[in-house]
Amino acid sequence: MGRYLLRRLGQSLVLLGLVSIIGFGLLHLTPGGPLSQFTQAPGMTQEDLQRIAHQMGLDRPLPIQYLEWLGHLLLGDWGRSYRDSQPVLFVIGSHLGATLELMISATFIAVLLGTWVGVLGAIRRYSLFDYASTAGAMVALSIPTFWFGLVMIYIFSVTWRLLPAGSIATIGDGSLFDYLRHLILPAAVLGLVTVAIWSRYMRSSVLEVVSQDYVRTARAKGLSERAILLRHVLRNALLPMITIAGLQLPTILSGALVTETVFTWPGMGRLFLDSIGYRDYPVVMGLLLFSAVLVLIGNFLADLAYLVADPRLRAA
């Protein structure tokens, strides 16, 4: 068991190294660089650009730049953003909260609504509700989020003036009510897609469970439908959903790019896009590594769960 864990850990570290090399290489080989935004700035000369590139170390061979970056990383120094010269971990940290807030709210909506729609669709299979929810899920999955977000803003902010058209809070307000008001639209838009996915998974999971022997046994015992559903069906059907929820972990870091853009949400998705746009190498590398670590942790946890659940693996 201990050896198995060590081997998995070793594999993960090798993988992480590979990810960082490939990421670093791709990023730096992409044409353009952090200074191309200045090439047309008034009064800035070629000499200025070459001097700054030299001062930033951008004119050295790529392997040297990589090794230096890696060396600093191993010592716990993730580098500083080219944009605001803050430490990379600080930059990531300052955007993580906004994304978590949005993601958790959207997931909350999705789990509540998705479970309900999925279960209802399964136990009333081929009913009008089932057809409607199936069609609704398809529509929700197909609607471009950007367009849907703008429509919601148009309806709720421009026309009815009920909710703000974006931002995480009114600057200087800071009350819980204000935060919630700002959260409704983006969480609903982001949650909609997840509701659709979640309800489909839930529906098939419930359908699978209701045909199990223990459900038939419960029914034969004379339990009420309600008790069967809550005590036997739902608890078993939710098990695979926990795995699905676990796999969502890395997406928390990547954020919801489109939703964050439409609703002016200062989260990870926007940070990633802005950092790529500015060729802010240290931040992009930081984000890449961070999400790679999350994926590996997710996989590692899944492995552990299997280990606990499957005695055959333990024996091996």
Add this chain to the structure above:
Amino acid sequence: MRDSPPTGLSRRRLLHNTAIGGAGLLLPRSLHAQPAPGTPPKGQVIIGISQEPTVFNPLKPHIEVDEGVYMSLFSPFWSIDPQGNFLPQLALEIPSLGNGGVSEDGLEWRIKLRPGVVWHDGTPFTADDVKYTIDLINTPGFPAMTRSGHRLVRDITVVSPTELTWKMEQPYAPYLSVLAAMFLVPKHILSASADVVNAPFNNAPIGTGPFKWVERVPGDHITLAANEKFFGPAPHIARVIYKYVPDLTVLKTQFQTGEIDYIGLQGISADHYAEVKTFPDRTVVAAPLGFVESIVLNNERPIFKDIAVRRALYAAMDKKSIVDDIYYGLPKPTESYLPMQSWAYNTGLPAQTYDPARARKLLDDAGWKPGAGGVREKDGLRLAFTNSTTAGNHVREQSQQVLQQNWQEIGVEMTIKNLPPAVMWGDYWIKGQFDTAMAGTVYGIGADPDPSDRLSSASIPSKTGSGFNTAQFSNPEVDGLLHHATATLDREARKQDYFKVQSVVREELPLLPMFQWVMIEGTKANLHGYQPNVNVRSNCWNVSSWYWT
């Protein structure tokens, strides 16, 4: 800047080059009276911008939106108003021959500083801060944004806390304009920092400007508060918030819902202009920018060495259709590379007329005969080339299609080859790898009309490794005029030189001028004092004069 129109696509580029010289458009004076002097600042203004300001040491490499924040936080020696006049800020007067600020040979400078000015932390501002600022720019390890002009400064001497002198290695007339964009930084803060490049100052800047730093929420906004110790007229607004709204459609919507009070960089896209004009209680303005859209020819390509080709291409360009049909008639067609508001703008240049017949005749006379596929040929050369600009800029792509058609009609084949911004404006542009490019460019230095960096033969980067004369234009007469114009501070003499340069460039056509850009901006109708200024890189230049009614 180089490439991006207020149509919204690449905003960062858009403003890169807004900084040129000349007088801007003056809005009609508001009928509402300004608050009386002594009235305490009140209320707040939320400025919506589609790029995030992130660099707060004004000497480090930065973009336009950063500069908008600098103009609230920091002060230069003097600022520039929309008419191109210098207004004393930290300096008591503008150095000139008359007041003894500059010697006759342009080499000795003397600056008198305003007494009694304090930094936001209460420390007095002195000549030592000035010396520190210029020295820091020239410090080898410091990544200064630009050393243009500053690198010529020698022997800075602090005469007294309010006076200093320096020598220039050679006379350099644009330096007055360069200094108008040099924001002074506090010596007592930065020199105390072990690492000046990554000093805490970068995220807690201290200046002498009308507003003080309050906070920055990364990815979201920056808050500034009125500086009650400001040396100039006290700001009318208590708080200024720079709000980052990355998407232009969303920016427009938040302007409509009232969540932002002023829509700045990079404004409202031209296709939304008509709609935004109908918003109640909003004032919408097409503010002129300093950059001029043109087709830049790579003058080292053999086909473009024939002046008949350059003239024929220009004559066959349907400028009016491009401006009216694609840009909604907002920008103004131009014959010069300078913005029309510049004091050196030559109004006497001949106007281009769309005349395909004349274009065909020019080519016929020069011996370019129709060959395979209707494309003209001469001595084994085909009149075929590519035109490049930033990929994804749909408005520019439409202009390219019009030109493609215009030139096809005279037997010239233009192929569109657009590239991502970082590629387009990298080596491809600088090292002369393009045939022709569609670019919006500021030709002067800061607000000064001197185009040496873009039109002098000493500034061809592929040959001399310096400058931005990417058209590779080389003309001894222009070189001489530019040399003469930068060596004198006499504005009248410089004007004559620059007039002549514009005539030669219009005659020789190393680039085919199209129009001067505008940016559509807007404010709430009861917010007053906003005034577009073509001479600065952000129209937030005078936020301290804004007020509500």
